[in-house]
Amino acid sequence: MLPNRWCLSTLGEVFTLQAGKNITAKDIKDTTTELHPYKCYGGNGVRGFVASYNREGDFSIIGRQGALCGNINIAKGKFYATEHAVVVERYCDVDLMWAYYTLTALNLNQYATATAQPGLSVAVINDVCIPIPPQKEQERISKEIEHWFALIDQIEQGKADLQTIIKQAKAKILDLAIHGKLVPQDPNDEPAIELLKRINPDFIPCDNGHSEKLPYEIPEAWIWCGHNSILDISGGAQPAKSYFETQPKLNYIRLYQIRDYGESPIPVYIPINLASKQTEKGDILLARYGGSLGKVFHAEQGAYNVAMAKVIFKFENLIYKEFAYYYYLSDLYQGKLKEISRTAQAGFNSTDFNDMYFPLPPINEQQRIVQKIEDLFSVLDNIQNALEV
Numbered sequence: 001m002l003p004n005r006w007c008l009s010t011l012g013e014v015f016t017l018q019a020g021k022n023i024t025a026k027d028i029k030d031t032t033t034e035l036h037p038y039k040c041y042g043g044n045g046v047r048g049f050v051a052s053y054n055r056e057g058d059f060s061i062i063g064r065q066g067a068l069c070g071n072i073n074i075a076k077g078k079f080y081a082t083e084h085a086v087v088v089e090r091y092c093d094v095d096l097m098w099a100y101y102t103l104t105a106l107n108l109n110q111y112a113t114a115t116a117q118p119g120l121s122v123a124v125i126n127d128v129c130i131p132i133p134p135q136k137e138q139e140r141i142s143k144e145i146e147h148w149f150a151l152i153d154q155i156e157q158g159k160a161d162l163q164t165i166i167k168q169a170k171a172k173i174l175d176l177a178i179h180g181k182l183v184p185q186d187p188n189d190e191p192a193i194e195l196l197k198r199i200n201p202d203f204i205p206c207d208n209g210h211s212e213k214l215p216y217e218i219p220e221a222w223i224w225c226g227h228n229s230i231l232d233i234s235g236g237a238q239p240a241k242s243y244f245e246t247q248p249k250l251n252y253i254r255l256y257q258i259r260d261y262g263e264s265p266i267p268v269y270i271p272i273n274l275a276s277k278q279t280e281k282g283d284i285l286l287a288r289y290g291g292s293l294g295k296v297f298h299a300e301q302g303a304y305n306v307a308m309a310k311v312i313f314k315f316e317n318l319i320y321k322e323f324a325y326y327y328y329l330s331d332l333y334q335g336k337l338k339e340i341s342r343t344a345q346a347g348f349n350s351t352d353f354n355d356m357y358f359p360l361p362p363i364n365e366q367q368r369i370v371q372k373i374e375d376l377f378s379v380l381d382n383i384q385n386a387l388e389v
Contacts, residue, residue, distance in 0.1 A: 006133050012126030015099070016089040019064065019122060020081025021054055041075055043084035044068045053078040055087055060100045062086040062108060064120040070109030074100055086122060093135050097142035102130060159387045166380050173376050174330040177369050178359050180219040189362035192223040196360070199315045203229070206357060215332065218359050227356040230319065232312040233286060235349070236304040239274040253278070254302035258287055261297045275303035277310070284311040284325050288347040294337050296328045309348075320366040326373055327358065 002008060011017065020041070028048040029036040036049040043065035056078045063071040065084035074096070081087050090099055111125055112118040133141065176182040196203045206214060206224040214224050238255055245252060245268070252269040256279070259266060279285065279299035285308045287295040292307070304310065311328070313319055327333060336356045340348055361369065 002131055006131055009130055009132050011128050011130055017086050017122050019083050020085050022083045038078055038080055040080045041085040042082045045073050050080045053080050055079055055081050058096050060088040060103055069112050069118050069120050072100060072104045095138035095142055098138035101142060101145050166384055169380055173373060174326055177373055178330045178332055180222055183368045183372050185219050185221055189221055189364045191221040192360045192362050199318055215357055222359055222361045225358045225360050227353045227358045230314055233309040233350045234312055235309045236277045236306045238305040239270055243270050245269040256300060256302050256304045258292045258307050278303050279310055294334050322370040323366040
């Protein structure tokens, strides 16, 4: 049932649909120039720029060839339409934007031929039914759509801005944590240096006459340690792919790769006797190569490949594991990766961290810091999840 003063018609009755003309690829340029100032429309929108035009005015354009056939664009001024672009001529002062939104809503792709190269027949889409409102109402409809689309764009931009703020807030929380400014110090905590001396009597603090090298000031109960004096990393390994299995088998173990800590894991299993590098659940893994460099993972039980390195704790009960995890997410570690002279594709080794420092708080404070980080991150994650709904 149509509203009062509306009528039902077809595209062919309301518009004239006419495909453009062929033009050779060599005559289409990637960028506009003085000699090629006109946009060239093909089956998927603007193909490039050409020296001449075959249309002038304001039109909706229907792409009629390719996987995106049925897509709608708006062309204004002088332009060239190829044989894969259908120019929509309007009659009776049909509103341009109403026509554009209506053609978009019709989802013309559904009328495409089911072939290797999908295409739209003008004869077929000429018969597609369309409800026509009065001209003034067309204008009101298009303006209302534009109003709501603009509002949606503002909301999406606001969401994007808020996601950026969340990321920045997490970085700031980590920065405060490793500076000793996230939670109050407790004078009853055993200073980190005392714990270190009990665990390792031979320990020499980094600030023993070399304070000019230290990154920044830390609380009195903390101590700067050389990363490699209390931590180590162990690169992964894997056998040849000929040993890979895609299903669990007796005496086989899961081999974890970086992709397995993403959204689309692909399980691989290898003989356990060839799994020379293994992790327990909760161990810390560092990505070593390429675009994943800097990522930090909580390990699952299994083997791990060469693209990752496991963090080794040299002393028991000195570093709370989750505090170390957040340390590797912080700028002290992430910044160091940017300084390493070798390329990211070449990865890193433990020797690259010989001059990297670790700010060690009292063990009880480490636990309080981790709890505070997790509380704050939980709030931010809830906001993030709400944005993604």
